Amino acid sequence: ASERFDVLVVGAGVTGARVAYDAARAGLQVALVDAGDVAGGTSSASSKLLHGGFRYLSLGSFGLVRSAQIESRLIATRIAPHLSRPLPVLLAIERGRWPWWQLSGGMLLYFGLSGFRPPRPRLLDAAAAADVVPCLRWTDDWIHVLLHEFQTDDSRLVLATATAAARSGAAVAPYLQVRSLDGSNGRVDRADAVDGLTGEHLTLRARCVVNATGAWVDRVRVLEDPAASPIARLSKGAHVTLPLPPGLTSLVASYSSDDRTSFAAPWRGTLLLGTTDTEYDGDPRDAQADEGDVAEVLEGGRRLLADGLVEGDRVLSAWAGVRVLPRTDGDTATVPREHLLDVGPRGMVSVAGGKLTTHRRIAADVLGLLPPEVRPRRLVLGDEPLPGAGRVQPGLFEAELDPVTAEHLRSLYGSDAERLLAYADEPDAFERIHPEAPDVWAQVLYGVDEEWAFRVDDVLRRRTTLAHRGLGTESVRAAIERRMATSAAAGAVA
Numbered sequence: 001a002s003e004r005f006d007v008l009v010v011g012a013g014v015t016g017a018r019v020a021y022d023a024a025r026a027g028l029q030v031a032l033v034d035a036g037d038v039a040g041g042t043s044s045a046s047s048k049l050l051h052g053g054f055r056y057l058s059l060g061s062f063g064l065v066r067s068a069q070i071e072s073r074l075i076a077t078r079i080a081p082h083l084s085r086p087l088p089v090l091l092a093i094e095r096g097r098w099p100w101w102q103l104s105g106g107m108l109l110y111f112g113l114s115g116f117r118p119p120r121p122r123l124l125d126a127a128a129a130a131d132v133v134p135c136l137r138w139t140d141d142w143i144h145v146l147l148h149e150f151q152t153d154d155s156r157l158v159l160a161t162a163t164a165a166a167r168s169g170a171a172v173a174p175y176l177q178v179r180s181l182d183g184s185n186g187r188v189d190r191a192d193a194v195d196g197l198t199g200e201h202l203t204l205r206a207r208c209v210v211n212a213t214g215a216w217v218d219r220v221r222v223l224e225d226p227a228a229s230p231i232a233r234l235s236k237g238a239h240v241t242l243p244l245p246p247g248l249t250s251l252v253a254s255y256s257s258d259d260r261t262s263f264a265a266p267w268r269g270t271l272l273l274g275t276t277d278t279e280y281d282g283d284p285r286d287a288q289a290d291e292g293d294v295a296e297v298l299e300g301g302r303r304l305l306a307d308g309l310v311e312g313d314r315v316l317s318a319w320a321g322v323r324v325l326p327r328t329d330g331d332t333a334t335v336p337r338e339h340l341l342d343v344g345p346r347g348m349v350s351v352a353g354g355k356l357t358t359h360r361r362i363a364a365d366v367l368g369l370l371p372p373e374v375r376p377r378r379l380v381l382g383d384e385p386l387p388g389a390g391r392v393q394p395g396l397f398e399a400e401l402d403p404v405t406a407e408h409l410r411s412l413y414g415s416d417a418e419r420l421l422a423y424a425d426e427p428d429a430f431e432r433i434h435p436e437a438p439d440v441w442a443q444v445l446y447g448v449d450e451e452w453a454f455r456v457d458d459v460l461r462r463r464t465t466l467a468h469r470g471l472g473t474e475s476v477r478a479a480i481e482r483r484m485a486t487s488a489a490a491g492a493v494a
Helices: 014-025 054-059 062-079 100-113 126-132 154-167 214-224 291-304 356-367 403-423 441-450 456-463 474-493
Strands: 002-010 030-033 084-094 122-124 142-152 171-173 176-184 187-195 201-211 232-243 251-255 261-267 270-274 317-326 339-343 349-353
Touching (some): 002 014, 014 349, 014 356, 030 154, 062 100, 062 142, 122 126, 126 142, 154 456, 176 214, 201 214, 214 232, 232 291, 251 291, 270 291, 349 356, 403 441, 441 456
Parallel strands (some): 002 030, 002 201
Antiparallel strands (some): 187 201, 261 270
């Protein structure tokens, strides 16, 4: 089989999905492919934050902080408000780490880079800090700074962006691995790929290729130019979930003396702890949170929260993602977080790294590097709301569901939640998959029909919240597999 496009985007993480969406909006014929699931890599293994990056001030990344401040607010208030919520952030900073004038100046600079949008950062005394985080471990060795950021659902953000691309005319094909690149007239214009589900070989022809494969960026660059030198350095970041302490609605974080971050935050009914920052040189697909990673994350959590809340026997789930950093010297925790761009000798544009928060601007930079004959004439940073960002129908699901489950679905799908009602006649569509989680069978059916879910892990990890709640048991996996097979068979017949 062979298909022709203007732009072939390889990698369906947040950046690749946004490149595909913006290119399709500009009228280009676009294909978005990935060797795995949509958002199957680092984009679904983040710390779930839209934030300005207060820590990056110490790295001198003022431009990044300014961009992130603007982007976080825009995503949370216009582009994907259904996938975002305001999140108070309490920073626990060791006394004496920074001179008083430097800390005060940093708070003022951070406020200024936000455009002086309230609320402004402020110092808190012990009583005020305890009000923000009731389960906080108090010590006189810390002073506390209150910031105001946003939390997002990273997987759902990528899925919404890929859905927007598809609704704008892009062809979206996960589990399609590009094995080789070729071309003519000195340009890459052909990709040979294999369908990871059927084994079918396909040839994709495109006027230009974008390599947005994240941690695999250098592996794909070698397909264009076997002599290509690496541009990326990889760092593994692990996260852990535990039962959520009562009353915790804010994030608390601390920075170690070597600039590593520990944080604790509420996340979809659990306590999310992070994160590690260690050099990684293996296959990104093999990255896991090993015993050492989990122990490090738990130790960071114990420094922040009261006794008994952070214990190894309370762990619900653990995972790791792989960051892409510039190839510079020094510890990975101190490397700037700006994104990488490269144009290969045969015209392929490669992009990796950066922050989830600034993915729109990264995508715009990519589009600006496309060949002149393909590049959109007007490179405008679009701010159209993503699918689901519209007004939610009043009383949606009130007749079908309990209030907790109804709110859960609205928080995942926003105004698109009403699309789940199409499955109302399916057996047990609005029954819970597991009694301890508010995810329902309609999400599985919708994931298969509308959101490219092909494997059980796609549902457990990225279309529901079951995996991070530690509920991906063998019986649940088997039940989901049966339901997916039934849905796929019904779709094939239809």
